[in-house]
Amino acid sequence: MSQPSKRPTIRDVARAAGVSVATVSRALSGDYPVSTATRARIQRAVRDLDYVVNAHARALSGATSKVVAILMKETVTPFYAHIAAGVEAEAAEHGRLCLVCTTHGDADRELEIIKLMREQHADAVILVGGVVENEEYRERMKRYAIGLADAGSKLVTCARPPLGPDIPAIAVEYDNVGGAYAATSHLLSAGHRRILMLAGPDGFTTSDQRVVGYRNALAAYKIAVDPALISHGDMGRDGGYDRTAAVLDRGVEFTGVFAGNDNTAAGAIAALRDRGRRVPEDVSIIGFDDVPLAGDLNPPLTTVHLPHEELGRTAVKMALQGNGSGRQHVMLGTHIVVRDSVTTATPH
Numbered sequence: 483m484s485q486p487s488k489r490p491t492i493r494d495v496a497r498a499a500g501v502s503v504a505t506v507s508r509a510l511s512g513d514y515p516v517s518t519a520t521r522a523r524i525q526r527a528v529r530d531l532d533y534v535v536n537a538h539a540r541a542l543s544g545a546t547s548k549v550v551a552i553l554m555k556e557t558v559t560p561f562y563a564h565i566a567a568g569v570e571a572e573a574a575e576h577g578r579l580c581l582v583c584t585t586h587g588d589a590d591r592e593l594e595i596i597k598l599m600r601e602q603h604a605d606a607v608i609l610v611g612g613v614v615e616n617e618e619y620r621e622r623m624k625r626y627a628i629g630l631a632d633a634g635s636k637l638v639t640c641a642r643p644p645l646g647p648d649i650p651a652i653a654v655e656y657d658n659v660g661g662a663y664a665a666t667s668h669l670l671s672a673g674h675r676r677i678l679m680l681a682g683p684d685g686f687t688t689s690d691q692r693v694v695g696y697r698n699a700l701a702a703y704k705i706a707v708d709p710a711l712i713s714h715g716d717m718g719r720d721g722g723y724d725r726t727a728a729v730l731d732r733g734v735e736f737t738g739v740f741a742g743n744d745n746t747a748a749g750a751i752a753a754l755r756d757r758g759r760r761v762p763e764d765v766s767i768i769g770f771d772d773v774p775l776a777g778d779l780n781p782p783l784t785t786v787h788l789p790h791e792e793l794g795r796t797a798v799k800m801a802l803q804g805n806g807s808g809r810q811h812v813m814l815g816t817h818i819v820v821r822d823s824v825t826t827a828t829p830h
Contacts, residue, residue: 490531498527550798551581551599553592554610560773561743561790565610565640568794576802578605589622596626600633606801608638608794612688620645627651640797642687644811653811654797658688661786661816662695663702665740665768668784668818670703673827674738674766677711680725680750682742684714692742692770710734717742722749730757737765737827744769744776747783751823762825772819782821789814 509516509524550573554562573580585592627637637651644653682689713725741747747769769785776783
């Protein structure tokens with residue numbers, strides 16, 4: 483049997499390029515000036531020999547792995563997918579690879595990925611999406627942030643509230659409260675006074691903030707909050723359908739719906755149609771997120787636009803900024819996209 487060919491080493495690259503091992507190391511790490519001609523010879527030798535940089539050796543030298551990792555619950559939801567696209571695009575512009583990792587809500591899996599990224603000296607680990615904030619969560623995030631910082635990496639929370647001044651993490655979020663206030667006010671300004679709020683799970687940061695915006699808008703119009711008009715639950719299309727149908731079956735009256743996201747709105751529209759309610763003639767509805775399907779619904783959905791890609795890009799920019807002296811918290815704005823699912827309330 484023939485013996486497998488020996489993998490090329492950094493010494494082989496140095497010999498082929500006619501330079502020292504130290505010069506090859508500097509050229510490949512990118513953290514030391516090397517002449518253009520010398521760098522070209524080294525890169526040619528790397529290609530010819532099919533040399534692969536030893537990640538563990540780079541880690542021991544203190545160099546980063548030129549990797550940005552993004553952790554999210556899932557990738558199939560447009561909310562997550564479009565933020566990930568922004569992270570990937572910005573990472574590529576900075577010469578970084580982007581690793582997309584899914585946790586499926588499993589804290590143990592999240593921990594294992596964080597540990598791996600720390601070992602690999604990733605430039606940044608970006609955690610995306612709302613969470614249930616409690617003491618256990620904060621302690622876990624504090625351990626992550628300190629551990630990554632000790633390894634020269636940065637923890638970035640994206641589309642969730644900041645962790646606080648005592649935790650070395652960057653936060654990039656959007657104005658959930660303001661967006662929900664604007665959405666509810668849009669329905670109120672059209673004359674709707676009985677507005678069903680299809681919120682997410684109780685205690686979930688994203689949902690809780692939107693409920694605050696909803697309540698604030700009602701208070702501004704001096705309208706009392708009716709608990710029967712706030713429904714907490716699953717934010718998918720099926721959840722929107724089932725919860726809207728349940729409220730209708732209980733005989734609760736409403737002329738407007740503020741859906742916690744566009745998928746929930748799609749389910750609500752279907753439930754209303756199945757119960758003989760027309761949108762927007764009988765019930766007006768507004769969503770949240772402005773995912774691509776929003777404009778394709780029947781009727782096209784009025785919704786709150788989120789800067790998905792900008793969230794991802796900003797997370798990478800802040801993580802890769804110089805010596806950490808820049809901003810540690812950014813709040814991005816939202817705005818309403820007006821389509822055809824909201825109309826003036828019909829007087830009764």
